[in-house]
Amino acid sequence: MWNGSETRAVAAVLCGLMGAGQALAADKPLPPPLPVEPIGIVETLPREYPASWFLVHDAAFFHMSDGKVWVLDTAEDTVARQVQGTFNVSMIGNIQQSPSRAEIYATETFQTRGTRGERIDVLTIWDQENLSPVAEVVLPQGKRFMGLPERDALLLLNDDRWLAVANFSPAASVTLVDLEERKIIGDIGTPGCVLTYPAGKRGFSSLCADGRFLSTELAEDGSVVAQVRTDAFFDSDDSPIFERPAYVGDMAYFPTFAGEVIPVDVSGKVARVGEPWHLVPEAEREQGWAPGGIGITGEDDLGRFYVLMHPDATDGSHNGGGAEVWIYNPEKQTRVARIALREWGLSLAVSRGPEPKLLVTNPVNMSLELYDAQSGDFLKTIPDLGQNTPLMLFGAR
Template identity: 30%
Template sequence: MKYSTAMALALMALAAPAVAQEAIEPETLTVKETIDPGHNVFVMDQAWAGPSSVYVVGSDELTMKGNVGPGTVGQMTLNAAGDTLFTSSVYMERYTFGDLTAVVQEWDVQTLKLKREIEVSNKMAQVESQPGLLTFVSGEDYLLAQNATPATSLSLVDLAAGEQIAEIPIPGCWLAIPATEGMKFSTICGDGTLKSFTFEADGTYSEPASSEKIFDVDDDALFSNPTRVGENLVFVSFTGNLYVVDDSGESAVLLDKFSITEGTLGGWAPSGSELIAYHAPSDTAFVLMHSGKYDGSHKNAAEEIWAVNMTSKTVVGRGHAHHENGLAVTQTEAPIIFAASEEGALVKYDVTLGDEVTFEMAGEFEGLAGFPTLIKLDQ
C-alpha cells in the first residue's frame, strides 16, 4: 500500500507543469588594477608549511588590500617611498629534497605585480624573518641578503645591474646593519663585537674592522635587531639594558649603556623578535616586555609595551599588550604602533604623548597570518 501510494505521488509530480524560475544573473568578475589609496602596513607571513605571503593592509581601518606571494621562508624590505617591495625566498623543486633556487623579487606596491627577479646564491638562510636578513645598503642602490650553510655570508646584489656581484663572508656573525651613508655595513658577532665592512661597485670588499668587545654574550646577550636613533644604533639586551653604538667610524664604538628595568618589580625583561621601534619626532623608543623572566624567556610574547625617552633614559609610559612578538611605529607627529601577535593578529595602538605616554588599542585584524614575522610601514 505504501509503495503504490508513493509511486502515484511521484507520477503526479512528473505530470505537473514546471514552475517558472527567475533567470539567474551571471556574476561578472573583475580585477582591480591597483590597490585602494592610503597608507599601508606590510605583514610577512612566513608560513613554513608552504610558500610565504606578504599581506598589504590599509593602516586606517585595517582592511585587506591584497597580497604578494614569494617562495618559502621569505624575507622582505620596503623602499623609502613605499612603492616598491623587495622579497627574498627560496623555491624548492621537491620541497623535502632536491634542487632549490634562491631569488630576490621586486614587486610594484600599487599593482602588487612582480616587476623582476634576481637569482642569488642558494646558500640563502632559511630562517625566521628579521630586518637585517634582507636590507638596503648605500641608499637603495644595493641589497644584502643573509646566507647560512651554516657558515655565514652575505650576498651583495647590485640593483641597477640586476645581479649578485659578491658573496661577503661574515664568519661567526649575523645579519647586515647598513651605515647611514656610504657603501658600508656592520654585523653583530658571537664574540660580543661588531664588525664593519666597506665595498666597491665592482663587488670588492674590505677586511672587517672589528670593534672592541661591546657586550657579554653570556651575561647580557643582545637581540640581534637594533633600531637607529639619530646617527647611532640602539640594541636591546635580554636583561633590559639598551646599548647605544656609534657605527659611523671605521669600527663601531659603544657610547652608552643604561637599564630600563632596574628597580622595577615583577622580573620584567624585553622579549620578542622585532621588539624595539623608534619614533624620531618624540625621541621615544617602544619596547615589547614580559614579566617573570627566566633563562629562555626572551622569546615570550609581550605582556606590555614600554615607552622609553631616549634623552632622559627613563621609562615614560607602559601599556597593555596582546601577546605580540614584533612591532613597528609610524613617524607621524602622533605615533601609531602596529604589532603582530603570536596568534596571527595585527594590532593597532594609538599613542598619546605627554609627561606620561599612554596607549589605546585602536583596532585588530584577527587571523591575518599563520606566522607573522615582520612588519613594514610606509609612513
C-alpha cells in the same frame, strides 16, 4: 488543529494577497539594468604607501613554502577595506622595502618538487603599485639566511642602489646585489658574524659570536675596502644581547636579555658602541622585566623607540613575547610611556608620521591589535585576514 476546509481558505487568501503585490510591482517602473562590466580589471596601489599602512609578514610556520605578506590599511575598520593586497614569500624569507624605488625585496627559496627537488634561492623584486614580481636575482645556491624573520637580514645601502643579503649556510657571508642592474656584485665573507646592520653610506656591520661587530667598508664598485672588528662589548654566553635593534637617527639601540640597551652609532664606517643604560627603572627591577618576543623593537618619527617587555624573565623567556610595550626617549635615556597590551604580544611595528600607531601580533589567536602610540589607547583588533603566523610586522615606509 485546522481541518482541510480551513486550510484551503487561508491558502486562497494568501494567494490573493500575493497577486495584489505583483500587480503593484508591475505598476512601478523598473530601475535601469546594471551596466555591462569590463572583465579583466586588476586593482593597483599608490606608489607611495600611506602612513596608516603596514606590511604584515606571515611566515606560515605550519606551511613554510606558502609565506605571505599582507599590505594592510589599519585606518580602515573592515577586512574588506583593510586588505590592500598581498604577495608571497616562500620558505621563511625576509623582506625590505625601498620607498624611494617603490619596491619591496624578498628572499625566497623554491624546490622543483615543492617540498623536495632541486633548490633555487632568489631575490624577488615586487613593485609597490602592482604587487607584481617585476624582477628577480638568482642568489648563490643554498646559503641565503633562512630562519625566523629578521629586520636586519636585508640592508639597503649606497642610497638604495645596493642591497646586502645576509647568508648562513652555516658559513656566514653577505651577497651584495646591484638593484639598478638587477645583478650580483659579489659575495663577502663575514666569518663568525651574521646579519647586516648599517655602517655609513656604503658599508655594513655584522654581529659576531665573540661579542663584537665586524664592520665592512665597501668601495664605489662594491669591492671590500676594509673589514674591522670592534672590541668585544658583550658576552654571548653570559650577557647576550638581542640581534634586533631599534633605529633612531644614526643610532641603533640593541636591547639585552638582562633589560639594558646598548646604543651603537652606525653613521661611520665602523660601528661605535656606546655605554649601556637600563630599560627598567630602578624601582621596578625586582619584578624582573626584560625584552622578549620576535619583532621586539620599533621606532617612530618622534625620535622614540619601542621595546616589547615581559615581567619575571627567566632562562628561555626571551622569545616568548610580552605583556607591555615600553617607549623610550633615547636622548634622555628614560622611559616616556608604557602601554599595557590587552593581549599578550609577540611582535610589534610602528607607523611613520606625526601620529604614530602601534601594531602588535597577539600570539594567542594570531590577531593584530592597533594602539595609539601617543595616548596608549587601544584602537582595534584585526582578527580575520586569514593570517596564520604573522611573525614580523613593518610600518610602511
